[in-house]
Amino acid sequence: MKIGNLAHLTGLSVHTIRYYEKIGLLPDASRDAGGRRQYGMEIANWLTFLKHLKATGMGISGMVRYAQLRAEGPQTAAARRQMLEDQRRTVQQQIDALQATLPVLDNKIEIYKDMEKAHVMEADHARDTNTIPRIQQPDKRS
Amino acid sequence: MKIGNLAHLTGLSVHTIRYYEKIGLLPDASRDAGGRRQYGMEIANWLTFLKHLKATGMGISGMVRYAQLRAEGPQTAAARRQMLEDQRRTVQQQIDALQATLPVLDNKIEIYKDMEKAHVMEADHARDTNTIPRIQQPDKRS
Protein backbone atom coordinates (compact mmCIF):
# COMPACT_ATOMS: atom_id res chain seq x y z
CA MET A 1 0.00 0.00 0.00
CA LYS A 2 1.30 3.47 -0.91
CA ILE A 3 1.07 6.47 1.35
CA GLY A 4 -1.89 8.05 -0.46
CA ASN A 5 -3.84 4.88 -0.08
CA LEU A 6 -3.03 4.68 3.62
CA ALA A 7 -4.01 8.32 3.99
CA HIS A 8 -7.35 7.63 2.37
CA LEU A 9 -7.88 4.57 4.51
CA THR A 10 -7.15 6.28 7.80
CA GLY A 11 -8.54 9.70 7.05
CA LEU A 12 -5.19 11.32 7.76
CA SER A 13 -3.36 13.44 5.22
CA VAL A 14 -0.24 12.27 3.45
CA HIS A 15 1.55 15.16 5.09
CA THR A 16 0.43 14.04 8.51
CA ILE A 17 1.56 10.47 7.97
CA ARG A 18 5.04 11.58 6.98
CA TYR A 19 5.03 13.93 9.96
CA TYR A 20 4.08 11.05 12.26
CA GLU A 21 6.94 9.01 10.89
CA LYS A 22 9.36 11.87 11.41
CA ILE A 23 8.45 12.31 15.06
CA GLY A 24 8.62 8.60 15.80
CA LEU A 25 4.96 7.63 15.92
CA LEU A 26 5.38 5.35 12.93
CA PRO A 27 8.25 3.01 12.10
CA ASP A 28 10.42 4.14 9.20
CA ALA A 29 8.49 2.67 6.30
CA SER A 30 10.09 0.21 3.94
CA ARG A 31 10.49 1.55 0.42
CA ASP A 32 9.76 0.19 -3.04
CA ALA A 33 12.18 0.33 -5.98
CA GLY A 34 11.45 3.99 -6.54
CA GLY A 35 12.02 4.97 -2.92
CA ARG A 36 8.32 5.24 -2.12
CA ARG A 37 6.94 4.18 1.23
CA GLN A 38 5.26 0.78 1.30
CA TYR A 39 2.73 -0.02 4.02
CA GLY A 40 0.90 -3.09 5.22
CA MET A 41 -2.41 -3.31 7.03
CA GLU A 42 -0.80 -3.36 10.47
CA ILE A 43 0.18 0.27 10.04
CA ALA A 44 -3.43 1.15 9.38
CA ASN A 45 -4.36 -0.59 12.63
CA TRP A 46 -1.67 1.22 14.54
CA LEU A 47 -2.80 4.57 13.11
CA THR A 48 -6.35 3.75 14.10
CA PHE A 49 -5.22 3.08 17.64
CA LEU A 50 -3.30 6.36 17.62
CA LYS A 51 -6.46 8.12 16.51
CA HIS A 52 -8.25 6.62 19.48
CA LEU A 53 -5.51 7.81 21.82
CA LYS A 54 -5.72 11.24 20.26
CA ALA A 55 -9.47 11.21 20.81
CA THR A 56 -8.81 10.74 24.52
CA GLY A 57 -6.95 14.03 24.50
CA MET A 58 -3.50 12.50 24.65
CA GLY A 59 -0.97 14.78 23.01
CA ILE A 60 1.77 13.92 20.58
CA SER A 61 4.38 13.67 23.31
CA GLY A 62 2.30 11.12 25.20
CA MET A 63 1.73 9.06 22.10
CA VAL A 64 5.44 9.13 21.32
CA ARG A 65 6.23 7.95 24.83
CA TYR A 66 3.74 5.14 24.41
CA ALA A 67 5.23 4.18 21.04
CA GLN A 68 8.71 4.12 22.52
CA LEU A 69 7.65 1.91 25.40
CA ARG A 70 6.08 -0.35 22.85
CA ALA A 71 9.33 -0.49 20.93
CA GLU A 72 11.17 -1.59 24.05
CA GLY A 73 9.26 -4.83 24.16
CA PRO A 74 7.00 -6.81 26.45
CA GLN A 75 8.80 -5.84 29.65
CA THR A 76 7.17 -2.39 29.36
CA ALA A 77 3.65 -3.82 29.35
CA ALA A 78 3.01 -2.66 32.90
CA ALA A 79 4.20 0.85 32.13
CA ARG A 80 1.95 1.04 29.09
CA ARG A 81 -1.01 -0.27 31.04
CA GLN A 82 -0.27 2.42 33.60
CA MET A 83 -0.32 5.08 30.88
CA LEU A 84 -3.65 3.85 29.59
CA GLU A 85 -5.13 3.73 33.07
CA ASP A 86 -3.94 7.27 33.73
CA GLN A 87 -5.42 8.35 30.44
CA ARG A 88 -8.69 6.66 31.30
CA ARG A 89 -8.83 8.77 34.41
CA THR A 90 -8.21 12.00 32.50
CA VAL A 91 -10.90 11.03 30.00
CA GLN A 92 -13.34 10.62 32.84
CA GLN A 93 -12.32 14.01 34.19
CA GLN A 94 -12.85 15.61 30.81
CA ILE A 95 -16.29 14.05 30.60
CA ASP A 96 -17.15 15.34 34.05
CA ALA A 97 -15.94 18.83 33.18
CA LEU A 98 -18.05 18.89 30.04
CA GLN A 99 -21.08 17.52 31.88
CA ALA A 100 -20.71 20.32 34.37
CA THR A 101 -21.04 22.94 31.65
CA LEU A 102 -24.42 21.67 30.50
CA PRO A 103 -26.45 23.15 33.36
CA VAL A 104 -24.63 26.46 32.92
CA LEU A 105 -25.61 26.54 29.26
CA ASP A 106 -29.14 25.43 29.98
CA ASN A 107 -29.51 28.11 32.57
CA LYS A 108 -28.38 30.82 30.19
CA ILE A 109 -30.59 29.48 27.44
CA GLU A 110 -33.58 29.76 29.74
CA ILE A 111 -32.64 33.31 30.62
CA TYR A 112 -32.49 34.18 26.93
CA LYS A 113 -35.87 32.61 26.33
CA ASP A 114 -37.32 34.89 29.00
CA MET A 115 -35.49 37.84 27.52
CA GLU A 116 -36.87 37.14 24.09
CA LYS A 117 -40.36 37.02 25.51
CA ALA A 118 -39.81 40.28 27.34
CA HIS A 119 -38.37 41.85 24.22
CA VAL A 120 -41.39 40.88 22.20
CA MET A 121 -43.52 42.50 24.87
CA GLU A 122 -41.50 45.69 24.35
CA ALA A 123 -40.34 45.59 27.93
CA ASP A 124 -36.94 44.96 26.50
CA HIS A 125 -34.70 47.22 28.45
CA ALA A 126 -31.74 46.28 30.63
CA ARG A 127 -32.71 42.80 31.61
CA ASP A 128 -29.93 41.57 29.38
CA THR A 129 -27.25 42.45 31.86
CA ASN A 130 -27.59 39.99 34.68
CA THR A 131 -24.47 41.29 36.45
CA ILE A 132 -22.44 40.95 33.28
CA PRO A 133 -21.16 44.15 31.70
CA ARG A 134 -21.89 45.19 28.16
CA ILE A 135 -18.95 45.45 25.82
CA GLN A 136 -18.89 48.31 23.38
CA GLN A 137 -18.36 46.64 20.04
CA PRO A 138 -15.18 47.69 18.20
CA ASP A 139 -17.44 49.24 15.57
CA LYS A 140 -16.44 46.95 12.74
CA ARG A 141 -19.66 47.47 10.86
CA SER A 142 -18.48 48.42 7.42
CA MET B 1 -10.25 46.20 42.15
CA LYS B 2 -6.87 46.20 40.39
CA ILE B 3 -5.91 43.75 37.69
CA GLY B 4 -3.76 41.58 39.96
CA ASN B 5 -6.64 41.19 42.33
CA LEU B 6 -8.99 40.24 39.50
CA ALA B 7 -6.41 37.77 38.22
CA HIS B 8 -6.18 36.16 41.63
CA LEU B 9 -9.94 36.07 41.92
CA THR B 10 -10.57 34.45 38.55
CA GLY B 11 -7.50 32.26 38.33
CA LEU B 12 -6.42 33.93 35.10
CA SER B 13 -3.07 35.61 34.69
CA VAL B 14 -2.70 39.37 34.49
CA HIS B 15 -1.30 38.86 31.00
CA THR B 16 -4.33 36.91 29.96
CA ILE B 17 -6.74 39.52 31.25
CA ARG B 18 -5.01 42.27 29.28
CA TYR B 19 -4.98 39.96 26.27
CA TYR B 20 -8.71 39.37 26.63
CA GLU B 21 -9.29 43.10 26.72
CA LYS B 22 -7.17 43.59 23.62
CA ILE B 23 -9.13 41.06 21.58
CA GLY B 24 -12.50 42.40 22.68
CA LEU B 25 -13.59 39.85 25.25
CA LEU B 26 -13.54 42.47 27.98
CA PRO B 27 -14.67 46.08 27.84
CA ASP B 28 -11.87 48.62 27.90
CA ALA B 29 -11.39 49.01 31.62
CA SER B 30 -11.77 52.34 33.31
CA ARG B 31 -8.52 53.67 34.74
CA ASP B 32 -7.52 55.27 38.02
CA ALA B 33 -5.47 58.43 38.34
CA GLY B 34 -2.29 56.57 37.55
CA GLY B 35 -3.69 54.92 34.42
CA ARG B 36 -4.23 51.56 36.07
CA ARG B 37 -7.21 49.42 35.23
CA GLN B 38 -10.06 49.47 37.73
CA TYR B 39 -12.52 46.60 37.85
CA GLY B 40 -15.80 45.89 39.56
CA MET B 41 -17.32 42.56 40.49
CA GLU B 42 -19.35 42.34 37.29
CA ILE B 43 -16.13 41.77 35.33
CA ALA B 44 -15.30 38.83 37.56
CA ASN B 45 -18.73 37.39 36.77
CA TRP B 46 -18.26 37.90 33.07
CA LEU B 47 -14.83 36.24 33.19
CA THR B 48 -16.35 33.35 35.06
CA PHE B 49 -18.94 32.94 32.36
CA LEU B 50 -16.20 33.09 29.73
CA LYS B 51 -14.37 30.35 31.58
CA HIS B 52 -17.49 28.24 31.40
CA LEU B 53 -17.78 28.87 27.68
CA LYS B 54 -14.14 27.97 27.26
CA ALA B 55 -14.76 24.77 29.20
CA THR B 56 -17.35 23.84 26.59
CA GLY B 57 -14.60 23.93 23.98
CA MET B 58 -15.67 27.23 22.48
CA GLY B 59 -12.70 29.02 20.97
CA ILE B 60 -11.72 32.64 21.29
CA SER B 61 -13.40 33.60 18.02
CA GLY B 62 -16.70 32.16 19.22
CA MET B 63 -16.47 33.95 22.51
CA VAL B 64 -15.67 37.20 20.74
CA ARG B 65 -18.69 36.75 18.50
CA TYR B 66 -20.82 36.15 21.56
CA ALA B 67 -19.41 39.21 23.30
CA GLN B 68 -20.13 41.33 20.25
CA LEU B 69 -23.70 40.12 20.00
CA ARG B 70 -24.04 40.96 23.65
CA ALA B 71 -22.74 44.45 22.99
CA GLU B 72 -25.39 44.96 20.34
CA GLY B 73 -28.14 44.73 22.90
CA PRO B 74 -31.29 42.76 23.64
CA GLN B 75 -32.34 42.35 20.02
CA THR B 76 -29.56 39.77 19.64
CA ALA B 77 -30.93 37.58 22.43
CA ALA B 78 -32.22 35.00 19.96
CA ALA B 79 -28.88 34.82 18.17
CA ARG B 80 -27.05 34.33 21.43
CA ARG B 81 -29.46 31.65 22.55
CA GLN B 82 -28.86 29.98 19.21
CA MET B 83 -25.11 30.05 19.82
CA LEU B 84 -25.53 28.50 23.24
CA GLU B 85 -27.84 25.82 21.92
CA ASP B 86 -25.37 24.98 19.17
CA GLN B 87 -22.62 24.85 21.73
CA ARG B 88 -24.70 22.59 23.91
CA ARG B 89 -24.93 20.19 21.00
CA THR B 90 -21.18 20.20 20.43
CA VAL B 91 -20.59 19.60 24.13
CA GLN B 92 -22.82 16.55 23.93
CA GLN B 93 -20.88 15.35 20.90
CA GLN B 94 -17.59 15.79 22.72
CA ILE B 95 -18.93 13.81 25.64
CA ASP B 96 -20.07 11.04 23.33
CA ALA B 97 -16.69 10.95 21.59
CA LEU B 98 -14.89 10.67 24.90
CA GLN B 99 -17.28 8.02 26.16
CA ALA B 100 -16.55 6.02 23.04
CA THR B 101 -12.85 5.90 23.85
CA LEU B 102 -13.39 4.27 27.23
CA PRO B 103 -14.09 0.77 25.93
CA VAL B 104 -11.08 1.04 23.63
CA LEU B 105 -8.86 1.87 26.58
CA ASP B 106 -10.42 -0.79 28.77
CA ASN B 107 -9.90 -3.34 26.08
CA LYS B 108 -6.24 -2.51 25.74
CA ILE B 109 -5.77 -2.45 29.48
CA GLU B 110 -7.16 -5.96 29.68
CA ILE B 111 -4.80 -7.09 26.93
CA TYR B 112 -1.89 -5.69 28.87
CA LYS B 113 -3.00 -7.44 32.03
CA ASP B 114 -2.93 -10.71 30.13
CA MET B 115 0.44 -9.83 28.68
CA GLU B 116 1.88 -9.10 32.07
CA LYS B 117 0.68 -12.44 33.34
CA ALA B 118 2.19 -14.19 30.34
CA HIS B 119 5.41 -12.28 30.78
CA VAL B 120 5.69 -13.34 34.39
CA MET B 121 5.19 -16.93 33.27
CA GLU B 122 8.16 -16.43 30.94
CA ALA B 123 5.99 -17.08 27.93
CA ASP B 124 6.61 -13.47 27.08
CA HIS B 125 7.40 -13.51 23.41
CA ALA B 126 5.56 -11.72 20.62
CA ARG B 127 2.13 -11.52 22.13
CA ASP B 128 2.70 -7.82 22.44
CA THR B 129 2.08 -7.17 18.81
CA ASN B 130 -1.61 -7.64 18.30
CA THR B 131 -1.47 -6.55 14.66
CA ILE B 132 0.37 -3.39 15.60
CA PRO B 133 3.93 -3.01 14.43
CA ARG B 134 6.85 -2.43 16.72
CA ILE B 135 8.67 0.85 16.34
CA GLN B 136 12.42 0.82 16.65
CA GLN B 137 13.13 3.45 19.24
CA PRO B 138 15.31 6.34 18.04
CA ASP B 139 17.85 5.17 20.63
CA LYS B 140 17.79 8.28 22.74
CA ARG B 141 18.92 6.50 25.86
CA SER B 142 21.83 8.58 27.04
Add this chain to the structure above:
DNA sequence: CTAGATGTTCGAGTGCACTCTAGGTCAAGC
Protein backbone atom coordinates in the same frame (compact mmCIF):
# COMPACT_ATOMS: atom_id res chain seq x y z
C1' DC C 1 6.31 8.91 -25.45
C1' DT C 2 4.26 12.06 -22.80
C1' DA C 3 0.97 14.11 -19.53
C1' DG C 4 -0.59 13.94 -15.16
C1' DA C 5 -0.89 11.77 -10.87
C1' DT C 6 1.68 10.48 -7.09
C1' DG C 7 5.57 10.31 -4.69
C1' DT C 8 10.18 12.38 -2.46
C1' DT C 9 12.91 15.88 0.86
C1' DC C 10 13.55 19.88 3.64
C1' DG C 11 12.13 23.67 5.65
C1' DA C 12 8.93 27.32 6.26
C1' DG C 13 4.22 28.82 7.46
C1' DT C 14 -0.32 28.60 10.04
C1' DG C 15 -3.71 29.20 13.78
C1' DC C 16 -4.63 29.04 18.36
C1' DA C 17 -4.26 30.83 22.92
C1' DC C 18 -1.62 32.46 25.46
C1' DT C 19 2.99 33.98 27.73
C1' DC C 20 6.75 36.67 28.27
C1' DT C 21 10.22 40.65 27.68
C1' DA C 22 11.89 45.19 27.71
C1' DG C 23 11.63 49.39 29.25
C1' DG C 24 9.13 52.21 31.52
C1' DT C 25 5.47 54.68 35.43
C1' DC C 26 3.49 55.02 39.89
C1' DA C 27 2.03 54.37 44.97
C1' DA C 28 3.17 52.79 49.56
C1' DG C 29 6.13 51.57 53.31
C1' DC C 30 10.61 52.18 55.73
Add this chain to the structure above:
DNA sequence: GCTTGACCTAGAGTGCACTCGAACATCTAG
Protein backbone atom coordinates in the same frame (compact mmCIF):
# COMPACT_ATOMS: atom_id res chain seq x y z
C1' DG D 1 14.02 60.13 49.69
C1' DC D 2 14.27 55.58 48.18
C1' DT D 3 13.29 51.02 47.38
C1' DT D 4 9.98 47.57 46.23
C1' DG D 5 6.39 45.75 43.89
C1' DA D 6 2.41 46.22 41.14
C1' DC D 7 1.16 48.22 37.14
C1' DC D 8 1.67 50.11 32.08
C1' DT D 9 2.55 49.40 26.58
C1' DA D 10 4.02 47.25 22.33
C1' DG D 11 5.56 43.65 20.42
C1' DA D 12 8.08 39.27 20.32
C1' DG D 13 8.19 34.38 21.59
C1' DT D 14 6.14 29.71 22.77
C1' DG D 15 4.15 25.08 22.11
C1' DC D 16 1.16 22.33 19.79
C1' DA D 17 -0.16 19.82 15.78
C1' DC D 18 -0.21 20.06 11.76
C1' DT D 19 -0.06 22.08 6.80
C1' DC D 20 1.95 23.76 2.91
C1' DG D 21 5.47 25.02 -0.74
C1' DA D 22 9.30 24.38 -3.81
C1' DA D 23 11.78 21.67 -6.55
C1' DC D 24 12.43 17.41 -8.05
C1' DA D 25 11.71 12.05 -9.14
C1' DT D 26 8.98 8.33 -10.67
C1' DC D 27 4.99 5.64 -12.05
C1' DT D 28 0.91 4.78 -15.07
C1' DA D 29 -2.57 5.29 -18.74
C1' DG D 30 -3.47 6.52 -23.24
